[in-house]
Amino acid sequence: xxxxxxxxxxxxxxxxxxxxxxxxxxxxxxxxxxxxxxxxxxxxxxxxxxxxxxxxxxxxxxxxxxxxxxxxxxxxxxxxxxxxxxxxxxxxxxxxxxxxxxxxxxxxxxxxxxxxxxxxxxxxxxxxxxxxxxxxxxxxxxxxxxxxxxxxxxxxxxxxxxxxxxxxxxxxxxxxxxxxxxxxxxxxxxxxxxxxxxxxxxxxxxxxxxxxxxxxxxxxxxxxxxxxxxxxxxxxxxxxxxxxxxxxxxxxxxxxxxxxxxxxxxxxxxxxxxxxxxxxxxxxxxxxxxxxxxxxxxxxxxxxxxxxxxxxxxxxxxxxxxxxxxxxxxxxxxxxxxxxxxxxxxxxxxxxxxxxxxxxxxxxxxxxxxxxxxxxxxxxxxxxxxxxxxxxxxxxxxxxxxxxxxxxxxxxxxxxxxxxxxxxxxxxxxxxxxxxxxxxxxxxxxxxxxxxxxxxxxxxxxxxxxxxxxxxxxxxxxxxxx
Amino acid sequence: xxxxxxxxxxxxxxxxxxxxxxxxxxxxxxxxxxxxxxxxxxxxxxxxxxxxxxxxxxxxxxxxxxxxxxxxxxxxxxxxxxxxxxxxxxxxxxxxxxxxxxxxxxxxxxxxxxxxxxxxxxxxxxxxxxxxxxxxxxxxxxxxxxxxxxxxxxxxxxxxxxxxxxxxxxxxxxxxxxxxxxxxxxxxxxxxxxxxxxxxxxxxxxxxxxxxxxxxxxxxxxxxxxxxxxxxxxxxxxxxxxxxxxxxxxxxxxxxxxxxxxxxxxxxxxxxxxxxxxxxxxxxxxxxxxxxxxxxxxxxxxxxxxxxxxxxxxxxxxxxxxxxxxxxxxxxxxxxxxxxxxxxxxxxxxxxxxxxxxxxxxxxxxxxxxxxxxxxxxxxxxxxxxxxxxxxxxxxxxxxxxxxxxxxxxxxxxxxxxxxxxxxxxxxxxxxxxxxxxxxxxxxxxxxxxxxxxxxxxxxxxxxxxxxxxxxxxxxxxxxxxxx
Numbered sequence: 001x002x003x004x005x006x007x008x009x010x011x012x013x014x015x016x017x018x019x020x021x022x023x024x025x026x027x028x029x030x031x032x033x034x035x036x037x038x039x040x041x042x043x044x045x046x047x048x049x050x051x052x053x054x055x056x057x058x059x060x061x062x063x064x065x066x067x068x069x070x071x072x073x074x075x076x077x078x079x080x081x082x083x084x085x086x087x088x089x090x091x092x093x094x095x096x097x098x099x100x101x102x103x104x105x106x107x108x109x110x111x112x113x114x115x116x117x118x119x120x121x122x123x124x125x126x127x128x129x130x131x132x133x134x135x136x137x138x139x140x141x142x143x144x145x146x147x148x149x150x151x152x153x154x155x156x157x158x159x160x161x162x163x164x165x166x167x168x169x170x171x172x173x174x175x176x177x178x179x180x181x182x183x184x185x186x187x188x189x190x191x192x193x194x195x196x197x198x199x200x201x202x203x204x205x206x207x208x209x210x211x212x213x214x215x216x217x218x219x220x221x222x223x224x225x226x227x228x229x230x231x232x233x234x235x236x237x238x239x240x241x242x243x244x245x246x247x248x249x250x251x252x253x254x255x256x257x258x259x260x261x262x263x264x265x266x267x268x269x270x271x272x273x274x275x276x277x278x279x280x281x282x283x284x285x286x287x288x289x290x291x292x293x294x295x296x297x298x299x300x301x302x303x304x305x306x307x308x309x310x311x312x313x314x315x316x317x318x319x320x321x322x323x324x325x326x327x328x329x330x331x332x333x334x335x336x337x338x339x340x341x342x343x344x345x346x347x348x349x350x351x352x353x354x355x356x357x358x359x360x361x362x363x364x365x366x367x368x369x370x371x372x373x374x375x376x377x378x379x380x381x382x383x384x385x386x387x388x389x390x391x392x393x394x395x396x397x398x399x400x401x402x403x404x405x406x407x408x409x410x411x412x413x414x415x416x417x418x419x420x421x422x423x424x425x426x427x428x429x430x431x432x433x434x435x436x437x438x439x440x441x442x443x444x445x446x447x448x449x450x451x452x453x454x455x456x457x458x459x460x461x462x463x464x465x466x467x468x469x470x471x472x473x474x475x476x477x478x479x480x481x482x
Numbered sequence: 483x484x485x486x487x488x489x490x491x492x493x494x495x496x497x498x499x500x501x502x503x504x505x506x507x508x509x510x511x512x513x514x515x516x517x518x519x520x521x522x523x524x525x526x527x528x529x530x531x532x533x534x535x536x537x538x539x540x541x542x543x544x545x546x547x548x549x550x551x552x553x554x555x556x557x558x559x560x561x562x563x564x565x566x567x568x569x570x571x572x573x574x575x576x577x578x579x580x581x582x583x584x585x586x587x588x589x590x591x592x593x594x595x596x597x598x599x600x601x602x603x604x605x606x607x608x609x610x611x612x613x614x615x616x617x618x619x620x621x622x623x624x625x626x627x628x629x630x631x632x633x634x635x636x637x638x639x640x641x642x643x644x645x646x647x648x649x650x651x652x653x654x655x656x657x658x659x660x661x662x663x664x665x666x667x668x669x670x671x672x673x674x675x676x677x678x679x680x681x682x683x684x685x686x687x688x689x690x691x692x693x694x695x696x697x698x699x700x701x702x703x704x705x706x707x708x709x710x711x712x713x714x715x716x717x718x719x720x721x722x723x724x725x726x727x728x729x730x731x732x733x734x735x736x737x738x739x740x741x742x743x744x745x746x747x748x749x750x751x752x753x754x755x756x757x758x759x760x761x762x763x764x765x766x767x768x769x770x771x772x773x774x775x776x777x778x779x780x781x782x783x784x785x786x787x788x789x790x791x792x793x794x795x796x797x798x799x800x801x802x803x804x805x806x807x808x809x810x811x812x813x814x815x816x817x818x819x820x821x822x823x824x825x826x827x828x829x830x831x832x833x834x835x836x837x838x839x840x841x842x843x844x845x846x847x848x849x850x851x852x853x854x855x856x857x858x859x860x861x862x863x864x865x866x867x868x869x870x871x872x873x874x875x876x877x878x879x880x881x882x883x884x885x886x887x888x889x890x891x892x893x894x895x896x897x898x899x900x901x902x903x904x905x906x907x908x909x910x911x912x913x914x915x916x917x918x919x920x921x922x923x924x925x926x927x928x929x930x931x932x933x934x935x936x937x938x939x940x941x942x943x944x945x946x947x948x949x950x951x952x953x954x955x956x957x958x959x960x961x962x963x964x965x966x
Contacts, residue, residue: 085913093906100899107890111591113513113609116895123902355596362552362597362604365590 034077035146038139041070042150045135049444050158050208053189059117060124061440067131074138082138086454087397088447092130094390098383099126099352106351110344112366114351122352125440133447133454140455148412148452152225152419155445156248159222163255166207166215170258184208189441204260213434214441216264219252220426221445223271226252228419231278232411242279242291249275250298257306263433267426274422327373330359334372338381341369349384356381357435375431378438394437398424398446401453408460416453423449486911493907501900505891511592512613513889514882516606516620518627520551521875551876552595552604555627561589563626568619575615585610589619603879613884620882628876646861653854660847667839687826694819697812704809711802718795727785734779741772 048055048063055062074082103119106112139147168180185191190210204212230237230245249272256268272295279291338345350366356378359371369381379387398420405417423446427436436442554560565586569576576582592609606623610616748765755762 080912080914083912083914085909089909089913093909096902096906100902103895103899108508111588113511113592113594113607113889116892119895120898123898127905362549362595364592364594 035143037073038143038146039150041066041073041135041139042147043154045070045132046151046154046158046448050162051187053208053441059120061128063444064124064128064131067128067135070135071131071138074135074142078138078141082141083134084137084141084458086137086458087400088133088394088450088454089130091390091394091397092126092133094393095126096123098348098386098390099123102348102383102387103351105348106366109347110350110366112350113364114353118352118354121354122438125438125443128440129437129443129447132444133451136448136451137455137458140452140459144452144456144459145412148416148456151448151452152229152415155448156222156225159218160248160251162207162209162215163219163222163252166205166255167258169205169207189214205258207255207259210441212259213261213264216256216259216261216268217426217430217434217436217442218445219256219259220264220267220271220430221423223249223252223268224422224426225419225449227271227275227278228415228422231275231282232415232418234282234414237279237282237287239287239290242287243294245275246291246294246298249295250302253298254302254305257302263430267429271422271426278418330371331373334369335377337368338372338377341366342380345381346384349380349382349387352382352438357439373434375435375437378435382438391431391437395424395428398450401450401457405453405457408457410456410460413453413456413460416449416456420446420449420453489911490908493911494901494904497904497907498897498900501896501903502893505893505896508891509611510888511609511611511890512616512885512887513594513607513609514613514617514620514885515880516608516617516624516878516882517603517880518555518606518624519603519877519879520548521602548597548602548604552597554630555604555606555623556590556593556595560623560627560630561586561593563629564619564622565589567622567626568615571618572615575612606882608882609889613886617882617884621878624876624878624881628878631876643861646857650854650857650861653850653857657847657850657854660843660850664840664843664847667836667843670836683826687823690819690823690826694816694823697816697819701809701812701816704805704812708802708805708809711798711805715795715798715802718798719792720795721789722792723787724790725786725788727787728782729785731780731783734776734781737772737776737779741769741776744769744772 045063045066048066049061052062057065071082099119099122103114106114136147136151139151165180165183168176169184171177172180184206188206188208188210190206193206193210205215206212207215207218209215209218226245226248230241233241253268253272256264276288276291276295279288341350344350353363353367353370355363355367356370357373363370366381369377372378372381376388376391379391381387383390402417402420402424405413405420408414427446430436437446565576565582569582576585588610589608594607594609595604596607597604606620608616608620608623610619744765748762748769751759751762751765757763
């Protein structure tokens, strides 16, 4: 039990009456401090993840240690409840188990020679992802509304900043462009790649991420949050918030187009239409009309911007046949190799290989499936059929959070449910064109969203209205009102 | 809680230790690493290189990228070559064909080639049960790869050399044929050097044409002068009057008197008669007739004239004869030159044709000579390397040494796996099986519900807390909140 739970009530009178003083952590200024620390923790985690992605200590990202610290802080405040088990944790336990078993299977049964850092890197990815989930959950245990608001705002802020950096890297005016490039090279996840991509005839900026497709994907995450925060207001949706949403969505859509990622552009279009449908469904007609106007203006502005800059790469992909596309051919080669190895991989896969996601075909015979760029097939390559089942279970565990969240009408839960739904769909859909769950760079966002959702739902289940209702007579008895 | 903490610590410590122990029980494998530096510089053959085909053949074994070289490195030619080399020094390891096949399969499955994108060095890792065998096989793969490259370059070089020699013979024969054709043309047109002869002929023709043009203009001038002198001579009298005697014409005096008499008669008749009167008309006609005759009669008459030869006439006649003589001379010259020009043109017509045929042949011969020279250079290059083509450059930069520690099971990796299992177990221990139990409200939670201080009976609190726990659990288990 936590220190809070075991604190004995102070006995001030020996007359048989117990004077129970307000515990320290429930005092107003302490609660305020906890809220500030909660918000700070959320901003710290996301900020470090976006701005310091390559900063590692003992081979583990700095966010790993931050998340451990945050969980310890929350455990100190709320006790062991911050460790409450969710289906997502079960998925992570299975995932960790598969990582170990597949490694052993590949080494013993498939005769594969995996490098020692393969398992360590993989475990750091899984554990950091899991810790982000637990940290979001734990912060919700401290204060769900503060944690939710802080995390969502931090994600939108930092991804918005990164999006702006990306746009400036590609098409910024004069000195600003150079500044954005230097910033990306120094602080981005792949500095050298940033320079390489911008050196091409049609620049594909990376912002602060390790590839243009990642940049496009991050913009989608930010868009889902903006959409969720706006439509969760329902009938109370104001015109101001619609305009703010339009500005935000416009910025991230421009970022997505600038990244020239076809899949991201297609998904952003779907999200945009979904947003309009949600506004029509939930908001007032007047607000919907304002939204249409705002979005229309943003679209016109975006199109004007796109027309004024060169999108040679994107244009060339539409002009060429699909078979001529280098990315398509790389996938095709990976798929052909997978067809040859499918039977051998089925039981437990060939383990996780740190070069498995790259188009680099060096390594061993099992590396011929590299660059397949499909989350489901990658799970099969790494862990065989159990890996695919584990991925589906991970999706289902997220979906379960959406189901149980339906019972609650609280604003932050409703908001998280809408955002979670769109994020889950984005991950499920995007996994067809790339692996997003087993990469730290992209994996933490849905972990945070669903950590918040589970934390809020569990919090409301066990500390919410039901809980208060049950405590009312006991409290009355204790205070002697009845 | 303390119990759980102890279990977690136990799991986190025991699992890595157990895995560490297991790592010493599994059969060991040793991985030897050999580093090979490759040169992936693509062979650039210029499109304008006439001997590009030979260059391409000679350099055919060079890969265009590191990936191509890696595919060669892991190909059966290289691996079988390496096994042969290893088998030579370790005959027991490849005692029979089954064992050799098993070794080969194992080598292929466990072979790992890693390359950093920014480096030309590839690390080749061979994993086997015997560390010495693994190291030797790794080094032999490198050696076999280089041998294979040499073999390829030798094949390609010899092939290219044969092709070059055949091409040289062909070009030699063609050049000889062209020389014969040139000699024939020179004989036919009787020119030693068609270029200089043609040029001289051109100059003479142009000079003659210029002369003709000049003489034509002189002749035109002379003819004009003759015509002018002839005109002057025609207008100049041959003789000129030296003296002349002039007297009054008596016929004119007589006519004047007759006219006066007739006019007087007319005037008198007009005084008496009308104008239509016949006499008047007769007189009038007489007067007119006389006046007409008077007009035709000169007033004076020359009595005597003296004449002599005109000197101007004589001079003009002399000049005319001289001009006619000059014009005749020019006409003769012109005729002569025109005849010469016609001859020249007839003769010069053959030179351009000869020049044309000869220049084509000469150009062809020059081109063949250049190609021949380049081929000779290539031939010499290949001959200097004993018929070897350009080899795919490779160098062993780090030989494989027998590893002291097994690569599998790696105790560190196994301990990390044990740690992962420990974390899994810890999670299962720490995370409550039934969240409802975990979330049964505690005193602290109860206090958190109300910010005001709560005073109650000290003895009642533990009992109430217990009851509350039970009530809450039962309510949650039933899936409905407990109502007050």
